[in-house]
Each structure stands twice: as C-alpha cells, then as structure tokens.
Amino acid sequence: MPKFVDHEKQKILLAEAVWRIIRREGIEKASVRNIAEEAGISTGSMRHYFSTQSELFAFAMELVATRVKERMERFAFSGNPVEDMRKLLLELLPMDEERRAETEVWLAFNIKALSDPNLKKLSTRVYQEMKQGMSLMVDTLIQYDLAVSEIDRDSEIENLYGLIDGLALHAIIRTDDLPPETMEEAVSQYIGRLCK
Amino acid sequence: MPKFVDHEKQKILLAEAVWRIIRREGIEKASVRNIAEEAGISTGSMRHYFSTQSELFAFAMELVATRVKERMERFAFSGNPVEDMRKLLLELLPMDEERRAETEVWLAFNIKALSDPNLKKLSTRVYQEMKQGMSLMVDTLIQYDLAVSEIDRDSEIENLYGLIDGLALHAIIRTDDLPPETMEEAVSQYIGRLCK
Known part of the structure; x- marks a missing residue:
C-alpha cells in the first residue's frame, strides 16, 4: 500500500512541522499558513491531509x-x-x-x-x-x-x-x-x- | 497620589483581562484587540499603560x-x-x-x-x-x-x-x-x- 504509507508519512511531516513551530515560536504561531510554509507544502495540499x-x-x-x-x-x-x-x-x-x-x-x-x-x-x-x-x-x-x-x-x-x-x-x-x-x-x- | 493609584488599578484590570482570556480561550487568543475588548477600553488607551x-x-x-x-x-x-x-x-x-x-x-x-x-x-x-x-x-x-x-x-x-x-x-x-x-x-x- 505505497499510497497509504505516503499519506501517513506526509501527516507525520506536517505534525513535526507543528512541533518545530511550537518549540521555536510558541503554539500561538502555529497557524495553518505558518505550518504549511514550515512543511514546505501549500495550504491547499495541507487540506488533503487535515480538514481543520x-x-x-x-x-x-x-x-x-x-x-x-x-x-x-x-x-x-x-x-x-x-x-x-x-x-x-x-x-x-x-x-x-x-x-x-x-x-x-x-x-x-x-x-x-x-x-x-x-x-x-x-x-x-x-x-x-x-x-x-x-x-x-x-x-x-x-x-x-x-x-x-x-x-x-x-x-x-x-x-x-x-x-x-x-x-x-x-x-x-x-x-x-x-x-x-x-x-x-x-x-x-x-x-x-x-x-x- | 490618586492618579498613580488609578494608573496601577487600570494596569491590574488589564492584566486580569489577560488572565480571563487565557483561561477561557488560550493564550493565543490574547491579542491586543481582544484584551482591550475584554477590559472594556480602547486599544488606544491601552497603549497609555503598556507600550507592547x-x-x-x-x-x-x-x-x-x-x-x-x-x-x-x-x-x-x-x-x-x-x-x-x-x-x-x-x-x-x-x-x-x-x-x-x-x-x-x-x-x-x-x-x-x-x-x-x-x-x-x-x-x-x-x-x-x-x-x-x-x-x-x-x-x-x-x-x-x-x-x-x-x-x-x-x-x-x-x-x-x-x-x-x-x-x-x-x-x-x-x-x-x-x-x-x-x-x-x-x-x-x-x-x-x-x-x-
């Protein structure tokens, strides 16, 4: 199931981007826009993994x-x-x-x-x-x-x-x-x- | 020094407004605008007490x-x-x-x-x-x-x-x-x- 694996991997990459922002700037800076930027993907693709x-x-x-x-x-x-x-x-x-x-x-x-x-x-x-x-x-x-x-x-x-x-x-x-x-x-x- | 007392009182009222927002909605919601609204004063007067x-x-x-x-x-x-x-x-x-x-x-x-x-x-x-x-x-x-x-x-x-x-x-x-x-x-x- 390579497609499923990639999906999970991408979710983990996004979660780790959230972690990094929290540690560096605080949770209040973890906006959708900032998370997308940190993870290097568009906010549009982000919605493919998480709706909110x-x-x-x-x-x-x-x-x-x-x-x-x-x-x-x-x-x-x-x-x-x-x-x-x-x-x-x-x-x-x-x-x-x-x-x-x-x-x-x-x-x-x-x-x-x-x-x-x-x-x-x-x-x-x-x-x-x-x-x-x-x-x-x-x-x-x-x-x-x-x-x-x-x-x-x-x-x-x-x-x-x-x-x-x-x-x-x-x-x-x-x-x-x-x-x-x-x-x-x-x-x-x-x-x-x-x-x- | 009634003026000084009022100044301190106002600062405490603003601080307590911050406390209430933190407890109710989280620290990320404690923006200058929200704090002013919670304390019932204008953001302009707020700057009289705290510059940042x-x-x-x-x-x-x-x-x-x-x-x-x-x-x-x-x-x-x-x-x-x-x-x-x-x-x-x-x-x-x-x-x-x-x-x-x-x-x-x-x-x-x-x-x-x-x-x-x-x-x-x-x-x-x-x-x-x-x-x-x-x-x-x-x-x-x-x-x-x-x-x-x-x-x-x-x-x-x-x-x-x-x-x-x-x-x-x-x-x-x-x-x-x-x-x-x-x-x-x-x-x-x-x-x-x-x-x-």
Whole structure:
C-alpha cells in the first residue's frame, strides 16, 4: 500500500512541522499558513491531509504519545523490579534532546487543551494511561514486598506521577538547574525512600 | 497620589483581562484587540499603560507571582515546623478557584516563556525564588533534626519542588482526579516519609 504509507508519512511531516513551530515560536504561531510554509507544502495540499487546524493539532499531540509509547514497548526488563522502575521513570524524563522536544510540545498541547475540547479528550486519555503505568510500578513493588509498609497506594501513585511530571516541567523551564544527572539523583532518592 | 493609584488599578484590570482570556480561550487568543475588548477600553488607551503586548504579558505574569507571594507573607506560622511545611505547601497548590486560576495562567505564561525571552527572565527569577522557599523548608527539617538521616539535601529540594509543581499541573489538567483532599493526602504522605 505505497499510497497509504505516503499519506501517513506526509501527516507525520506536517505534525513535526507543528512541533518545530511550537518549540521555536510558541503554539500561538502555529497557524495553518505558518505550518504549511514550515512543511514546505501549500495550504491547499495541507487540506488533503487535515480538514481543520484542530484535527492536525490532535494528530501532532497524539504523535508525541505514540513516540513515548513505542519507546516504552522497546524497554528491556532486567527482572530487577526496583532497577527497572528507575530506568522506566528516566525514560519519561527529558534526558536527551529527543525527549526534551517531546516534553515541550506535550506540555504546550496540554495547556492548550484547557481551552480546546478536542485536545482535552486526548489529554485525559493519555493521562489515564500514564497513571495506569504509574500504578503498575507501585503495585509491583508492593506485590514483591519491596515497598516500605506504611505507604498508602493511591497517594503514592499521585506522588510518583506528580514527581515525574514536575521534574519534566522544571527540566524544560530551567534546563541549567536540572541536568540529566540531577533528575537521576532525584528519582533514585525517591525510589530509595519508597523501598525497604 | 490618586492618579498613580488609578494608573496601577487600570494596569491590574488589564492584566486580569489577560488572565480571563487565557483561561477561557488560550493564550493565543490574547491579542491586543481582544484584551482591550475584554477590559472594556480602547486599544488606544491601552497603549497609555503598556507600550507592547509583551510588556503587558510580563506584568500579567508578574501579578500571579505577586499574589502568591502576598498570600505567603500573610501565613501564620504555628511553631510546629512539620505542620507549617504541610500548610505552606498546600498554599502553593490549586486548592480553590483563586489558586486554580493562578496556576492555569502561570503555566500558560511559563510555556510561552520558552519562546519569549522577556517572560523567560521572569520565569527564571520566580523559579529561583520558589526553589529558595523549598530549600528553606528542607533545611528547617534538617536543622531541627526532624528529617530522616539518609536524605541528600539537594535531591530532596528538587523532589519537593517537582512534586508540588507536578501535582499543581495534574490538578488543572485532570481536575476530577486530583480534588483538594487527594492533594492533601499526597503532600502528607510525602512529608510523612521525609520525617522521622
């Protein structure tokens, strides 16, 4: 199906053009005209792929989630639950340029989602998926009797998820303050205190 | 100085108009024309208060920080460091409508700051001030010998600050998932494990 593949490829190119504009100039500059120019196609051909800007935004936002999910699926479990948890959490943080780009774009879309019902649905769905991932990590530690006994499971899940997204936010707002080593230390300290 | 007071008042009215547009429609809709309309004044009179949109944005962003700071200055310390820490942290979270508004607007400005050097300076300054506040809390626990012995001070400060901003972010993205009680429990659990 070469035609289908090209269609998908073109959509991804357009989504990546949106990402670049968001990172360089902010989401308010991602007009249909600017996106077309950035991607090097006409606004007319753009309508062949997306009928509205909102549709393109939803696709570009979903693409961030897809990229993160693909990376998580490639994760090689070691069999050591504590070490695997540490590494999985670091996968979610902007430890390199690729993940920094994803984090910046993801946050911009989530803030936009506060006033855009289309993006809001996607934001909610991914939030729930991520929270399930966090629950799985906490539950694994509890099941293997690795966690300290006095934890409240539900609060712990909120804490863990809050910590990761807070560190991600800080790492893009104040890059110099949160280099990869500092994020690693912060995550290690959190896990160290959560475990026996 | 009644004239000066009126001038300041008008600037605050304009800043609050920006806040309302950001919350309702997103920061990309906060054009000079829309702000003037929302505030009920002409774009001509608006230029009397702010010569550029960027200047108004910086004022509106700073106003969020000022409101938070004023609330912190009114905080009545009880003398119990652990309980005071818990209450101070909750002051920083969107526990009511006023703080929810501040959090939404603050995050929108911080994301915009990634591509706006003028706002970036302000974002950096407030980030450092907030981090000093977090350091003070952690140091107080250490000085009073209330913290567990195995903490690494610097990582702890990043964790605490990350947790608070992560919970704030989640509370505005997924309001239903993080009602005030859940935020309280999450903060209590964090402090409980940090302390002996």
